[in-house]
Structure formats: structure tokens, C-alpha cells
Amino acid sequence: MSLSRDLLEKDLYKVLGVPKDATEAEIKKAYRKLAREYHPDANKGDAKAEERFKEISEANDVLADAKRRKEYDEARALFGNGGFRPGPGAGGPGGFNFDLGDLFGGAPQGGGGAGGFGGGLGDVFGGLFGRGGAGPRTQPRRGQDIESEVTLSFTEAVDGATVPLRMSSSAACKACSGTGDKNGTPRVCPTCVGTGQVSRGGGGGFSLTDPCVDCKGRGLIAQDPCEVCKGSGRATSSRTMQVRIPAGVSDGQRIRLRGKGAPGERGGPNGDLYVVVNVESHPVFGRKGDNLTVTVPVTYPEAALGGEVKVPTLGGPPVTLRLPPGTPNGRTMRARGKGAVRKDGTRGDLLVTVEVAVPKDLGEKAQRALKDFAEATAGEDPRAELFQAAKGA
Ligand SMILES: [Zn+2]
Ligand SMILES: [Zn+2]
Secondary structure (H helix, E strand, O other): OOOOHHHHOOOHHHHHOOOOOOOHHHHHHHHHHHHHHHOHHHOOOOHHHHHHHHHHHHHHHHHOOHHHHHHHHHHHHHOOOOOOOOOOOOOOOOOOOOOHHHHOOOOOOOOOOOOOOOOOHHHHHHHHHHOOOOOOOOOOEOOOOEEEEEEEOHHHHHHOEEEEEEEEEEEEOOOOOOOOEOOOOOEEOOOOOOOOEEEEEEEOOEEEEEEOOOOOOOOEEOOOEOOOOOOOOEEEEEEEEEEEEOOOOOOOOEEEEOOOOOOOEOOOOOOOEEEEEEEOOOOOOEEEOOEEEEEEEEOHHHHHHOEEEEEEEOOEEEEEEEEOOOOOOOOEEEEOOOOOEOOOOOEOOEEEEEEEOOOOOOOHHHHHHHHHHHHHOOOOOOOHHHHHHHHHO
């Protein structure tokens, strides 16, 4: 075995400070630069530099060698540090059902079905290193991300809510253990010889690969199709989950719930769940970020003379707002701490906009009073400035 486990636990790319997809030339360049910097000759007696130099050399030994680099990459992927890479036999059902416990030396689960691969750590590494990397792809696979949607009432969005979310995801068919075959013994697809892919000439020396049509990219064909899944090997499972939507979400917001997506396979992590939130409107309140808004009708005397006005709040007792004399129509005032919950638990404000209400029907007494008022203020022309400004411009 050419790579020690010790080495596998290190991120050699990080050691050299290069990206995972670095070219040979980039690796060479990075190594030379670092080697010069940390060379023992240039750092006499500096134990740290010496240690670093060793590390750099070690990383270069692996990454500069295409074959060893490939082995390293594949082995790292097995430890869950890399993503899932689809490849021949990737979807091999039933065959590769071991978990991380196996990888780290636990008892092998006899999973040797269709893929003919039933082992633990020894087999995996044997396949990768001992037999030249020709073994089946057995990387842990991260579960899929799932997107869902939920509709909350206005109040739920402000306060946060726990809502049931029904989700369906694709899982291995239980009846046939995901093989698609009634007896659990599918045969290798003759069209693609089990790779799940077929190449077609693309001209100019290129060849393109497509998923195999005959086996739908699975590499296997059921001899006697499973009746439950019609030979697909997949089943749709649905579950209902209680999902906590944090306080203060707004309409159209997309929330990520880590690890709540589809379960990972072969020890891979779960996918994430994304929930798009729709928020219903409220007949009275609106939202402006952390603040709530409300429009409150006031009478002309209240606006002109000033006074105290009661204002409703969302889910709490009303607050009293003091209008200063001469409050103009449309003036917005602030009731502190009566808004939506923020991330840190504090609340935004309630923005109260006053709207002077004009009575439709006036009693005789009110009419008389208003006429008196009109007479008393006859000298004031509210449009004088308007006409002045219109002429001036
Ligand atoms: Zn095929
Ligand atoms: Zn089935």
C-alpha cells in the first residue's frame, strides 16, 4: 500500500496551498517556492521549519505523481472529504451497502450483491491501491438537497412557527433491496457492460458519454423485474417532518435547514432542506424588515389639537400614541419594540401612519361647528404656497 492512513488524514493540497484541481505545473511551482522558503539550509536550527519542509516534501511526493495523486484523491473521497463522483457502477444497488464504520475497520457487512463488493476497509483499499484503482466506485454519497415550500400566516412569520412538512424522496425499493430484481439477482447490462454509460463518437477525436438507455444508467438489468418498483430499484418514500421556521421570516425567503434533506448513502452526510416561505398578508399589519406597519385613522380635531390615540399591536395589548398638536396627515410615528422579532431576540418597531378621516355624514350641530370653523379660518389659504411655487418654477 503506497499511502499511509496518516497521510490520508492530511489535506495535501492545503499543505502546498494549491486548489484541488491544480495542474501539475501549478503543483510543481508551489512546491518549489515552499521548499526554498522552508529548506533546512535556509532555516538552520528551526525545528518548525524543518517539520514544515518534511510536510511539503511529503505532499509533493504524492501530488506530483499522477498515479499516487489519483489514489490519494479517491481515498480521501472515501473518508468523506470529497464529493460524490458518479462513475461506472456508482448506482450499483445493493452491493455497496457499508457505512463509515466499515471504512474505519468495523465488521464488514456482507453486502456482496449485484456489484460483487461485500467488504470493509481492507477491500476498499485493496481495490484502490493493490489492484490499481480498478475497483468499483464506493464513495460515500451525500444525500440530495430537497426543496419544499410552506405557507405561514402573517403572525406565524413574525413569531416563528413549527409546521409539518410532508416530503417525498427517492429511496431504495425495500422489496428488492434496490436491485430492481425480484430475486435480488440482476444481471450486468450487456449494452454498457455494467458501466451505465455508452460512448458515442463526437467527431474530431472526441467521444461523448451518455447514460445507457437500456439500463437507465444503472449498469444492471433485472432478470425478473421486481413488481413493487417495476424494476427501477427505487421507491418513493414520503415522510412528514416537523420543521421549525425561525421568527421574522419574510415572504419569499428561502431557509436552509442543514442535514434535513435526503439521507446520505454509504455513510455520506444528509443533504439539506431548503424551505421557501410564503407569508400570507394581514388585514391590518404590514412588514418592513423588522418593523411592522399599521395605518391608523384619526379625526381632524385629533390631528389639529393633538391627543392620545390607541393603536392595535400584533398579538399584544394596544399601545397609546400621543399625537402632537398640528400632526399632518400621513405622518409616521414609532411605537418602539412592537415590531417583528429579530435574529437576536429583540423586536423591531411598529410604524404607525396617521390618516385623517373625513366624515361622510355630518349632523346639524357638527355642520354648524364646521361652518363656524371655516369662517374663523377664512383668512388662511392652504393653496397660496402651491400657486406661488407653480408660478416661480
Ligand atoms: Zn446499460
Ligand atoms: Zn423493487
